[in-house]
Amino acid sequence: MRFGYRPSRLLGAVHSGGNVVFSPDGNTLYSPVTNRVVVFDLIRHVSTMLPYEHAYPIRRVAVSPNGRFLLTVDIGGYLFLGHVSRGIILCRMRLKRPNKVRDLVFSPDGQFFAVTQDRQFQVWRTPGAAREFAPFVLHRTYGSHGDEIVSLAWAPCGQYLLTGSKDLTVRIWSLHPLPPAVFTPATLSGHRDRIVGAFFSASGPVEARDPPLLSDGAAGSPPSLPPSLPPPSTPNGPDTVWTPPRSSSLSSLRIYSIARDGFLYAWVIDPSTQTWKCHDRHAFQKSRRAHVVSVCYHAISSPLPAAAATAPSPGTALLVVGFSDGVFGLYDLPTGAVVHTLSVSSGQIGTVALNLTGEWLALGCASLGQLLVWEWQSETYVLKQQGHAQAVNAVAYSPDGQVMATGGEDAKVKLWSTASGFSFVTFTAHDAPVTALAFLGSGQAVLSASLDGTVRAHDLLRYRNFRTLTTPAPTQLLSLAVDPSGEVVCAGSSEPFEGWVMSQEGSPVSPGLGDEPGRKSQLIETHAHAADVLAVAFRPDGKELCVATLNGLLTCWDVAEGHEIRVLDGKRDLQGGRGHYDKISASAAAAAKHFTSLAYTADGSCLLAGGRSKFLCIYHLETKALVRKFQLSHDRSLDGVVDKLHSGKVGSDGLPLLGEDAGEDSGEDGGEDEALPGAKRGVDGSKRRLRAEVRVSCVRFSPTGREWAAATPQGLLVFGLEEDMQFNPMELDVAATPAAVREKIREGQVGMALVMAGQLNEEIVLLEALDAVPPGWENLLLLTRALPPSLAPRLLALVAKHLPRSPHLSFLLSFSLALLHTHGQVLRRDPAKHAPHLRAMQRAILKFQEDVGKHVDSSTALLNLLMAGEGGREEWKEDGEGKT
Incomplete structure (x- = not known):
């Protein structure tokens, strides 16, 4: 049995806070769920989860302009730069003000990113391809706001930044130091409530450049910078005065700022005084009880397909506003006309986003765990998901x-x-x-x-x-x-x-x-046990019973004979994790650890056990050995994750200091209602002072044996076998090489070549061997009978993948039919695994039938028209050779 399980999906929760973002192509949506990032493919309608996780719940997410990188920062200040397709962390660092990060934005060309830090914000260079001790290089630190900065925006040229703060002002900054004659930092004031968002109007398309990390040059070579950027280091240091190109002038841009009270101001430069002034003002407030929570600005550069009568035209922009009463509004700028409004939730809409074309709106409500993608032109849901509001039991x-x-x-x-x-x-x-x-x-x-x-x-x-x-x-x-x-x-x-x-x-x-x-x-x-019985589980064949007791033991019983078979001690395997209010160490607290849920594997040879611990264990029953141990979460905001508490946050009595038990994130508004003293359950778990304990309520193995699930306070964590490995050999020997496979094909030994290609398990080599198979039903039957049964599932998946775009439709269908005739019993053992491949083949056949039917119908109609047309009718004559 294979034990290469790893976290693959997080169900039961789709959005828990932070912001949601679209990929640059607009087909993928990224949503933070506690300390992980869930990826929603809106085209294939599939959700996955990035393998890595943060040490605290994620607060902000940003995608690079080319869509290859993902920046995430948590409430503990840990910032990760991850590779999306590979699912790995490339660089990481910790910010100095961990709980003051409100926004995180990439520059339009991907060379920089900006992050807020309380009253200041910092601009960092994107790490390069060369391996460095400190890959994140600080470009500049800006700060003169009187209160916390909550909004960041880049100018389309990438040379200026815009910040909005709780001090009711908006400020304009330059990326590089500029002479006073060229640029002077400006402050825009006039709002009566704190700023929610501020944006530059788009002046034209901007080329998204790959950051140095994606350069194709050799590792260690200096990355090439765009012409508009100064070199990383100059003789006079980073504050060297630099003159921007003429294309980066602010005179052609307009600035929009929207406050919490729903008032939007449009700012332009006065040509006579060369100062910013308020050109227009719009009120978006729907009611006195509702206020603006989230906004998103998107410029329209091309006509929207199938646009409605109220659709904005190219050269304008869309503004999405999310309110605290669950209503969102879509507005046209600069006119401020209402394009679309809808009430989608009973809680406040904490985050909004627009895709590349402006057709899809993503809306997130963290209090209810809702995530929606709305197509406003057709008024239909592209995605509508809501997880459990509380823990999964x-x-x-x-x-x-x-x-x-x-x-x-x-x-x-x-x-x-x-x-x-x-x-x-x-x-x-x-x-x-x-x-x-x-x-x-x-x-x-x-x-x-x-x-x-x-x-x-x-x-x-x-x-x-x-x-x-x-x-x-x-x-x-x-x-x-x-x-x-x-x-x-x-x-x-x-x-x-x-x-x-x-x-x-x-x-x-x-x-x-x-x-x-x-x-x-x-x-x-x-049968009596030495401690209370907490969980029982039968083996799939019903001949064995496993019992978990309060003292951390697992006892297996023979059902037919009624006697004890084996006893496994799991207390040491569950050891680890100190509670926030524990007065003893993590090793001493292991005596109270125990299993509360059990599940046998599909073949009954192993046992999956979880309970009041951060670990899940898989035991091999015959040898009484611990095969694998999985840690549920590394989220330090949960109780029982760390083994040692911070000595500076613990008093002399061993209890947390006053105010340290409220968690890392105190909220943006402050003043949240607290739960009743001692309450562990509530409607809004984010407002409690007692931390959620890391534990497992229930574990279950899938009947297919390829995945298992664990119910946790963060949701349903699904562990699956790694199926994306590029090289997964089966019965491999030294003689099986791609060159040997091609040699067998040239010699005419197609069956041996196909077997060797299956041992390599490389898709390109398998396709070459499959293309060399001679047609004919008898040949296909003889070939499939000579193939090992273990190769049949792989060949079926390969045919299903390439059938929709292959010109050899008849041959692939005949080969699949011969494969099912010969190895049908083997494929029937795991219907859940092979059913998607069969359905994919069926869809390809129906699509081909539909395409051929359209051509036949159009050709038949054209022939009938020609035959029935005036002057084109000809009599049919019969001669010795047939009709003419």
Whole structure:
């Protein structure tokens, strides 16, 4: 069994704060979720997650103009420069004012990026290709605002910057020091509320240059700078006066600034006095109770496709304004005309973004965990997702592994597609947190148990709650199990601790199985443990049972014989992590660690266990060995992640100092309401003073064995096998080389060449060997019978990938049919894995049929027109050679 699992997706949460940004092509959306970044592909409708994570929740995200790099900064001040396609961190640093970062923006050419630091902001050079001890080089530090800077914007030429602050002013800065005759920093004042955003108007297209990190030259060579930029170092130091080109003049630009009260000011340069003045003013405030929370400016450089009557024309701009009452507005600048308004949420819209063409609007609401992409011209949703408002308690896989169900503290049950990672239905029938989930054997319904004392059955065909099971006496249900036929349901309750066996008809089969002597007689057999039992799990074949107890032990029992098979001690494996209020060290606190959820692998050889710890463990049962240990999160804002607390933030009694337990982020507005003392559950978890504890509520293995999921306070973390490896050999020997494969093809040994190419598992070599296969049904059958079964899935995936654009449609379909005839039983063992390839082949065939049908219909219509036209009709004559 393979154990190369790594975090691949984060479900149950789509947006938790910060800003969302589009990629430069407008087809990808990046959304921060706690300390990770979730990537939404809006074309393929797939969500993924970048492999790396921050030490604290992410506050700001910025994408480079070429779309290859991603800048992220968290509330702890750690700034990462990551490579998007490779999913790795290239450079990192920590800012001096960690909790004062409000904006982060790349320059239009990608050579610089600017970041706010309380009342100051800094401009840094993008790291170069050469390896350096300090890759981030500070260009300049600016600062003269009287309060915190909340907005940054670059001029289209990339030579000037614009800042908006809470001191109600907007200031203009130059990237490089300029003579006073050329440029003087200006201050724009007049707003009556704090600034939310300030922008330069676009004067024309700007060439997006690759930063030095992407230069194709040799490592260590000096990067080439654009003509408008000065060299990195000069004899007089970084403050050398530099004269900008004429194209960077500010006289052709207009500045827009919008405040929290909804008033937008347009600023232009007065030709007579050469000073900035307010040229126009617009009011966007919808009501007295609502205020502006987020804004986004986008210039229109080309006509919008299929534009509506109110669509802006080229040369104008779009402004998106998000309000605190869940309403957003789309406005045309410079006229200020309303283009589109819509109410999309009951919470405030904390972030807005526009794609490259200006057709799609991204809206994020962190308080409700909502993320929307709205196409305003057609008034349709491109993406509409909402995660659980609170922690995820339970998770379950469908029998075929294609659907995943989650239940959370918000009393909701959500269904997710394992192929795309999107939620497609939400059930809200429960009135209390959902504690357990189970699918029926047919996979057509999912059952959920809740603290409201009910077990509800949800239909996956009509998406409705079709049956509700209750206990005779009101009680809180904690666990759930269903037999393979789906007729008998068993639920466990707390206070009193009893087990209830019910039928799908709703009548109790047993009045309750508890600890009383009379009720114990109803059990087949009982086994005592030295500590409280917390979790149980059956092996897939039903012959073995594993029990987790409070003392950190895992005990395996033989179901048929009723005796103990093996005992695994997991206390040392769970060791690590000190709580914020713990008065003892992390090693001493390991005695209280234990497992609360268990899951067997598909083959039953290994066991996945998680509980009150930051670690998840996979054990090999026969050898009693720990195979892999995964750390759930490195987010230090969670309780129990670090092993040692900061000595400067802990008093002499071992408890945190006053004000240090409120977390790293105190909010932008301040004055949030606090939860009741000692409360660990609330509607808005971000307003609590008690930190969330890193733990696992539930773990489940997929029936396919290729992934498993863990329910955590941050969401549902899915670990999958690495499938993007470029080189993954199968039964490789020294004789299998690309040259040897081509030699076998020249010799006519196509079957051997195909086997050797499969051992290499390189796509180009496989295609060469597949193209050399001789056509003919008999030849294909003989060839596929000689292939090893392990090569069949790889060949099927290869055919499905290249079928839509290959001219050899008939040959590939015949080869696929022969492959299914020969190795159909092997492919049927994992239908969830191979079904996407078969569906892709079906789509390609239907597309080809549609294209051919269009040509045939058009040709037939043209022939009929020619035959029926006046003067073009000719009589059909028969001669010895046929009709003419």
